[in-house]
């Protein structure tokens with residue numbers, strides 16, 4: 540059997556491998572595979588739905604979906620019909636559950652792409668029935684057990700499933716709920732929601748309506764709330780290597796898959812008193828060296844990271860972002876770290892010389908959560924993928940100098 544070099548982020552970081560834009564995201568698909576194995580070990584015998592909405596939390600839905608399925612996930616979760624259609628166009632054949640609402644213009648695509656809708660109201664049920672024209676699909680029902688976001692109310696669920704019971708066009712495959720507070724271990728709401736959900740499931744079954752798949756758990760509940768695992772868990776953030784839990788619980792090892800990298804594009808030596816960036820919000824207090832980096836809010840970098848709140852790694856050291864984040868560029872103060880050259884690697888998310896800056900760290904600096912930091916990355920940022928030691932760009936072309944050993 541061919542021996543392959545384990546994929547590492549270094550592969551696409553070595554000089555000569557990538558001659559595109561300095562700002563790029565490197566996604567280590569081996570980390571995604573490892574996180575799938577970790578999740579499956581934790582939740583077995585429950586099955587795993589890989590949640591790949593929001594372009595797989597910024598990682599690229601097609602690539603992540605493929606690796607998650609190869610690694611043992613049995614289905615995918617998206618929010619919109621168009622996200623599901625894009626996965627079908629990328630050659631994904633696995634079941635895809637659409638969590639979000641279905642609009643009239645999308646119903647036909649639902650059938651032609653064999654997507655599984657979530658039916659959360661009688662109106663949505665009638666809409667899909669009216670457009671079936673002899674076709675059929677499985678469907679899931681989401682029950683609002685206390686989050687007051689999506690889902691049919693507890694009172695309306697029995698009329699809804701009875702309306703659809705026995706219809707050829709729509710066959711009940713799953714019933715699920717979503718927790719408002721599973722990330723917070725001291726928060727009793729998940730337990731309360733679970734009790735309500737169990738009662739709903741019993742009520743449906745007491746109508747002699749079979750429910751092939753019951754599911755409730757997101758990443759946090761999957762890992763920390765075993766009673767909520769049922770037949771399947773729906774994991775998003777853990778798939779990408781982040782622990783959803785805010786408190787210090789014992790967690791299995793997850794591997795962050797995404798690095799956001801760039802390179803220094805200019806180095807300026809400026810006198811004390813010089814203003815840096817829009818609005819003169821930063822003035823150097825001393826003679827300073829500032830480095831320019833070609834990444835900004837049009838790449839998805841949060842503007843709140845400006846003026847000393849955010850940091851990047853250069854030369855294995857943390858340096859502060861000074862002045863405002865502009866659309867395409869930021870400036871960092873490198874006065875204290877010695878020689879910095881144009882082309883030096885900049886790590887915005889990832890690790891450098893043994894120092895980590897995770898999406899959680901960036902989220903804390905920006906005043907948000909890892910989910911938003913990751914999903915904010917815009918299409919302008921090229922995605923590079925590393926799998927089994929082979930690095931490809933988002934169009935699956937192998938990059939120079941990165942063939943397997």
Ligand SMILES: Cc1ncc(COP(=O)(O)O)c(C=O)c1O
Nearest residue numbers: 590638717757758773774775776
């Ligand atoms: C219905 C549903 N299930 C599962 C998930 C995955 O959540 P997490 O990323 O916390 O695992 C989400 C994400 O928001 C969701 O909306």
